[in-house]
Amino acid sequence: MTGLRNAQVLLLRNGMAEVYVLSSGRIDLATPTPLTSAVALNVWCTGFAVHKHPWLILVDQSDELFWWDHLPSLRGKSKAIWLDKLASKHSESPLRLFELSKPKTKVKGMAVTGVVLEQHEQVTAWVKVLLELNAKVQGIYIPAMFHTDSGKPWSHNEPHLILSAHPQGIRQTVFDGKRLIFSRLAMGHFMDRASIKNEVLRLEDYLIAKHMLPTSTQLPVLALDLKDVLQDDEDDARHFELDQQHYVSNTRDVAQAYPQFKWSNTVENRQELRAMAAMLTRPPRHQLAPAAWLAIYTLGQRIKTGWQVALASVLIFAGFAAHHQWHILQLNQGIEVLIRQSADLSVRYESIAKSFPRTPAGTDAMVAAVRLMDWLEAQPQANPAVLLGTLGHALEDFPHLKLLELQWGTQLPPEAAKPKDQPQGQPVKPVVAPQSLRVRGTMTSNQSMRDQRDTVTQFTQALQAHAGLKVKVIRMPYDLQTDSAFTGGVTTNTNQPTFELQLWMP
Known part of the structure; x- marks a missing residue:
């Protein structure tokens, strides 16, 4: 905990400040x-920048009234009205604070713990001087609100008592975990340990009677720097023991207890300043002043928060913009x-394309x-390599044939496409369509029609000589087509010497 860095503290004690x-x-x-007096404070503030930093007011006096009550199940505005009436029932003072918690006893409802000055x-007289000067009053606190022990030998979840030295006696502060439930300043001079123990027992009986503690509760006690209070022959306050549940702490050096602050030589190293150091370390969210007294500080905090949110938003948007700008730059x-x-590949392709053979494709x-x-190549069941290879070997013996078009696929031959009668009761075996190659070509020689047709017939027979290959002649050179015009007279035959074959291979 680094604590606050800049603030003013008004310490009120014994009618002085x-x-x-x-x-x-x-x-x-x-x-x-x-x-x-408050007038002296007004005169002193004339030459001081009271607006620069917030003010924290620490009231160290013996007029604190702690009360306990219970709250029925209420919500919203009715709950706030009930709490206000509950606090006004105990005191009309505007300097008050109450907290809600689950009760430690069998009392039904929510437990309400309150403190009133x-x-x-x-x-009020001191605070009005600051408010008239438009000072930023952050809150009014009492020493009992600060859990000032260190190195506790018990759990924070248990109720416990802290005894601390005070110029007017001994301050008794009871915490439930870190929540304050009671505090009082035992006035007088305690000469020995027996009188202190008697005060502790009286306090336990009082809290049990007020249902603030369960019955038969024995509070663990931390005694802070009681050596100056105890007036006996014992030099070492560590020997101070009330019973086996009581402990002693001799952390008298407040500067060592709160090393995050640099203490000026003008500040006396007094035990009473321990509460002030704890307050500056972490000011509690709850305090005693009415909300109207904190208007200037609250407004300043809202403005500060607004600027912080705006700055954070700008930084976030700037970060997003920078990230997207970097991403766009990368793209x-x-x-x-x-x-x-792409340009390099285009140049490389053009250089390679110069070596390609001339082709109409x-x-x-x-x-x-x-x-x-x-x-x-990725289809193991459908590879036209065998059909194309057979066709290529056959073309080697017929140089006058020129292929115009090849259509490869899977198609059943006409005789296999017809359904056959199957005996009843037997499942129909699926028919796998073999590979099919449709070949369309023409003649490049000046042979006669008969010779050209004979050449195609020989080419068909050469294909049929291969085992497993079926060939069907679809069209021979100079065959008449049903869609062609038929005219009389002596004309030159314009039919192209084209042929078409259909090849199948399982």
């Missing part, structure tokens, strides 16, 4: 001589790299053929 200034973690006493006029760089690679057709071959 002291002002401590916390600047960049350094604590200085701004009033070497205690101020005796009864002689509020003594505090642009990637696009530039791809453009350069365009680049797109070649790319499509390559992609088709890649797909065919």
Whole structure:
């Protein structure tokens, strides 16, 4: 916990006031001589920048009234009205604070623990001076609100008592975990341990009677620096024991207990300043002043929070913008790299394309053929390599034939496509369609019609000579087509010497 860095503390004690200034973690006493009245505070503030940092008011006096009650099941506005009436029932002082918790006893409802400063006029006069000067009053606190022990030998979840030295006696503060439930300043001079133990027992009986503690509760006690209070021959306060559940702490050096602050030489190292150091370390969220007294501080905090939210939003949006800008820059760089690679590949392709043989097929057709071959190689059951190889070997013996079109696929031959009668009761075996290749070609020689037809017939017989290959002649050269015009007279036959064959191979 680093604590606050800049603040002013108004310490009210015995009708007088002291002002401590916390600047960049350094604590200085701004009033070497205690101020005796609110008028003196007004005069002192004339030469002091009261608007710069928030004010924390610590009231160390013996007019604290603690009360306990229970709250029925209420919500919303009715709950706030009930709590206000409950607090007003115990005292009309505007300096009050109450907290809700689950009761430790069998009493039904929510437990309400409250604290009121009864002689509020003594505090109000000092605060009005600061409010008239538009000071940022952050809150009004009492020493009992701060859990000032360190190195506790018990659990924080248990009720426990802290005894601390005070110029007017001994302060008794009861915490339930870290929640304050009771505090009182036992006035007088306690000469021995027996009188202190008697005060502890009286306090336990009182809290049990008020249902603030369960029956037969024995409070663990932490005694803070009672060596100056005990007036006996014992030099070592560590020997102080009430019973086996009581402990002693001799952390008299407040500067060592709170090393996050730099203490000026003008500040006396007094035990009473322990509460102030704890307050500056972590000011409680709850305090005693009415909300109207904190209007300037609250407004300043809201403005500060608004600026912080705005700044955080700007930083977040700037971060997103920078991230997206970096991402866009990376994409642009990637696009530039791809453009350069594409240009390099285009130049490389043009240099390679110069070595290609002359062919009527365009680049797109070649790319499509390559992609088709890649797909065919990935199909183990459909590979036209055998059909194409057989057709290629047969063409070697017929150089006058020129292929115009090849259509490869899977198709049943006509005789296999007809359904056959199957004996009843037997499942029908599925028929697997074999590979089919449709061939369309023409003649490149000046042979006669008869010779050209004979050449195609010989080519068909050469294909049929291969085992497993079935061939069907679909069209012979100079066959008449049903869709062609038939005219009389002596004319030149314009039919092209084309032929079509259908090949099947399982």
